[in-house]
Structures are given as structure tokens and as C-alpha cells.
Amino acid sequence: MNNKKVVVLLSGGMDSATVLGIAHSLGYELYVISFYYGQRNSKELECAGKLADYYKVKDYKLITVGLNEIGGSALLTDTNLNIPTDRADDSSIPITYVPARNIIFLSIAGAYAEVVGADNIFIGANRGIDERTQSRYPDSQPEFLTAFEDALNKGTKTGVEGKRIKIIAPLLHMTKAEIVKKGMELGVPYIYTWSCYKNNNEYACGKCDACKLRLQGFKDAGYQDVIPYETQ
């Protein structure tokens, strides 16, 4: 039988906040992990810390990973790539893709799960079943998550000793609106979440792809977003 310990990957965005709310509602003992990886925007991480406090998690780790040294994404501090505001509707991978990000984060979450003895890792990966959701990140697809779980269990003490660490993505097949609805039902404090790629201050820009996606999600779900925007 599964134990009730879970490692939750928490970025401070609304998807992972919802996942934390789900894990909390299921009665799990919460081990939460966030990453400082050279992302432009530090506001998201502030939110992650507030969410961890809010949910009175058992343990919270903020882990540094120097991905900005490697580069390759508009979300990292070392690049001159611009943050997009015109979400492409083709099927290409966006420039906000960070090479192997979820692979790296899940690997470190796997180490954490092994050390605390958690059988489960919850991640806010979202395949997206409509055009507007973030469906084009390869490391958010079910084929990847299944393959990674297999590799993780072959490469860790936990796995080779016959237990299994499961990777669970509760939002995988949900639309943004469904995510918002679920979170509102569970009372997730979205005030402590941040999605904007561009601003790092009190107000979200309302114009970047991440803001647009978020605002549309709230609208489609029939709710008003609770964070302040410059413009909408």
C-alpha cells in the first residue's frame, strides 16, 4: 500500500499551487520542493514560499540549480531572448521552453522522495487538451512522465529494492478552466500565485502568454482572478 507522504513540485504558479491543494485535500504529509534555476522572475518563488507556509507543509526545500549557466530559454536570466506576447498557434515548442526542465526537477524531487521515504511525487504537468493550454512542452507529456518514472525506479535505491516511486500529474488532462474550478472548490489561495513571465512587481502584465492563458482560464471557469493586473 502507498504511504501518505508526497513530494510536491511547487513553482508558485497556479498549476502547481492547485496540485499542492489537491495533495493537501487528500490528506498527504506534504514535502514541497521549489527551484531557483536562474529564472528571470523571482516573484513566483516568493509565492511558493507563501504557499508552503499556508499549507503548513512538513518540509520545504528551495534548491538552487544553475540552469542559467546552460541557457537556451527566454525564461532564463542569461539570455537575450524576449518574452513572447503573441502565443503562436502552431505546434512548435515555445521559446519559453527550458531544456529538460521537468526532467531535472523530477530527478531532484526523486532524490528528495527517496530521502524522506515518500512513495509519490506530484507535479503540475498539464498536457493541455485544448489549443490554449501549454500542450507543447515535451516534458509535460504522459509518454515522458511514464518513461521517466521507469528510469527513476531503475536508477534509485528505492526502486531497485522493490518499492516504487510514482509520478502523479493530477492536472495532466485538464483544461486551464478545469484547473481553476478545481482549485476554487478546494480553496487554493491563488492570491499567493504568480504566472506573469514579464513583471516582477505588484502587478502582472496581463499581456504575456502566461497572463493571457491564466486570465482566459479564470474567465472560462466563471471566476475573477484575485491577483492585480496592470491591464487586462
Place this chain on the structure above:
Amino acid sequence: MNNKKVVVLLSGGMDSATVLGIAHSLGYELYVISFYYGQRNSKELECAGKLADYYKVKDYKLITVGLNEIGGSALLTDTNLNIPTDRADDSSIPITYVPARNIIFLSIAGAYAEVVGADNIFIGANRGIDERTQSRYPDSQPEFLTAFEDALNKGTKTGVEGKRIKIIAPLLHMTKAEIVKKGMELGVPYIYTWSCYKNNNEYACGKCDACKLRLQGFKDAGYQDVIPYETQ
């Protein structure tokens, strides 16, 4: 056809130094990556930098990953676990195992390979085919490496766009003595390598498991080790 760019994982130990020598001898353009992850011993990383200089690599990255925040290994700075000097001869996983270490390092190497456009990642993983080699680390086993390569290619832009990043472990089935022989043939400067788990100064201890394994490897290969020891 494969291109001639390779990412080499370099710890500064003798295995990964040999792998770097092999990649160099094969004419690859060398992209080398090392990790500061809170290991007790900084001497190994000094060696990694010297090896990167020696081989005039195209690019060298030293990436910080805060694994000491997670703990769970005698090799990390935050633990009180003692470095073993009596290598257990049973089949259990040693306390120098660092949870998910190669998984994490390969993930970051995967990101680096993607950014520089390398088709190959070389790693010094060694399954060990005799009792004395480090055969008990799950993340150095072929089943793991194969599964991880699969996950990496499912979760990266490179993979989903139809190219493939290959993970190659040239030492996988070699004994320590065979590794030494190969390295000596290739002129690998073992003077710039460090294996000792215990000392961080001019002299290796000669007594810890890593020293014993190294010394035995040189002896079996018919060579004298070139680094200085307190005792042998």
C-alpha cells in the same frame, strides 16, 4: 549520422577523466560539465578544471546543484555519516550512494547537450564486473542508462523533433584495471584526478574505499599510481 559533439560528465575522478581521454581520442568536440553539489571534497573539482584545461575543451560548465539541502549520503556536507574504510562485500548499496545523483547529472547534461546541439553524452558509469568495482550503484547500471535515455528523448525538444541524444558509458563493463590500462594507453593525466573520499589536501589517504579501489586498479594493471598517498 551522429555529429562529433559530445557532452562529457567530469567529476575529476579517474573514471570520468578516462572517459574524457577516450572522447578526445575519438576526435569529438568536447563540452564538459561538472557539478558542485555539496560534496565534502572540493579537490576532485579542482582536478576537473585542470583536466578541462589540459584537453582544451570547447566549453566547460561547472553547475551548482544544492543536493546537500536534500542529504541522504555520506558524501554530502550536511550529514554526520562517516566515510567507510571497510568496503562491505555484500551486495547492499553503500552509504556513499547519493540519491539519484547520476539521474540528476544526466538530466542537466541532457539540457546542455540540447543547447549546444550535441548528439552524445559520455558518462563514466561503471557497472563493475568484479567484486571490487563499484557495482552496487543503481544509477550506474545499464538497465537504468537505457531507460533514462528513453525518458530524456521523450522529454526534450531534440528527442520529440526526431533526433536522438545518446548516452554512452564507455567504461560500463570494464574492471578498474582495464580502465587504468586504457587511460595509460591514451596518456590520460591521472595526476589531475582525485578519488579519495576523505582527504582534501595534498595527499590521498590510501585507506578509504575509493583509494583502495584505485590503488588495486593501478596494481592489477601493472602501473604505479601517480598521485601522492599518506600511506598505502
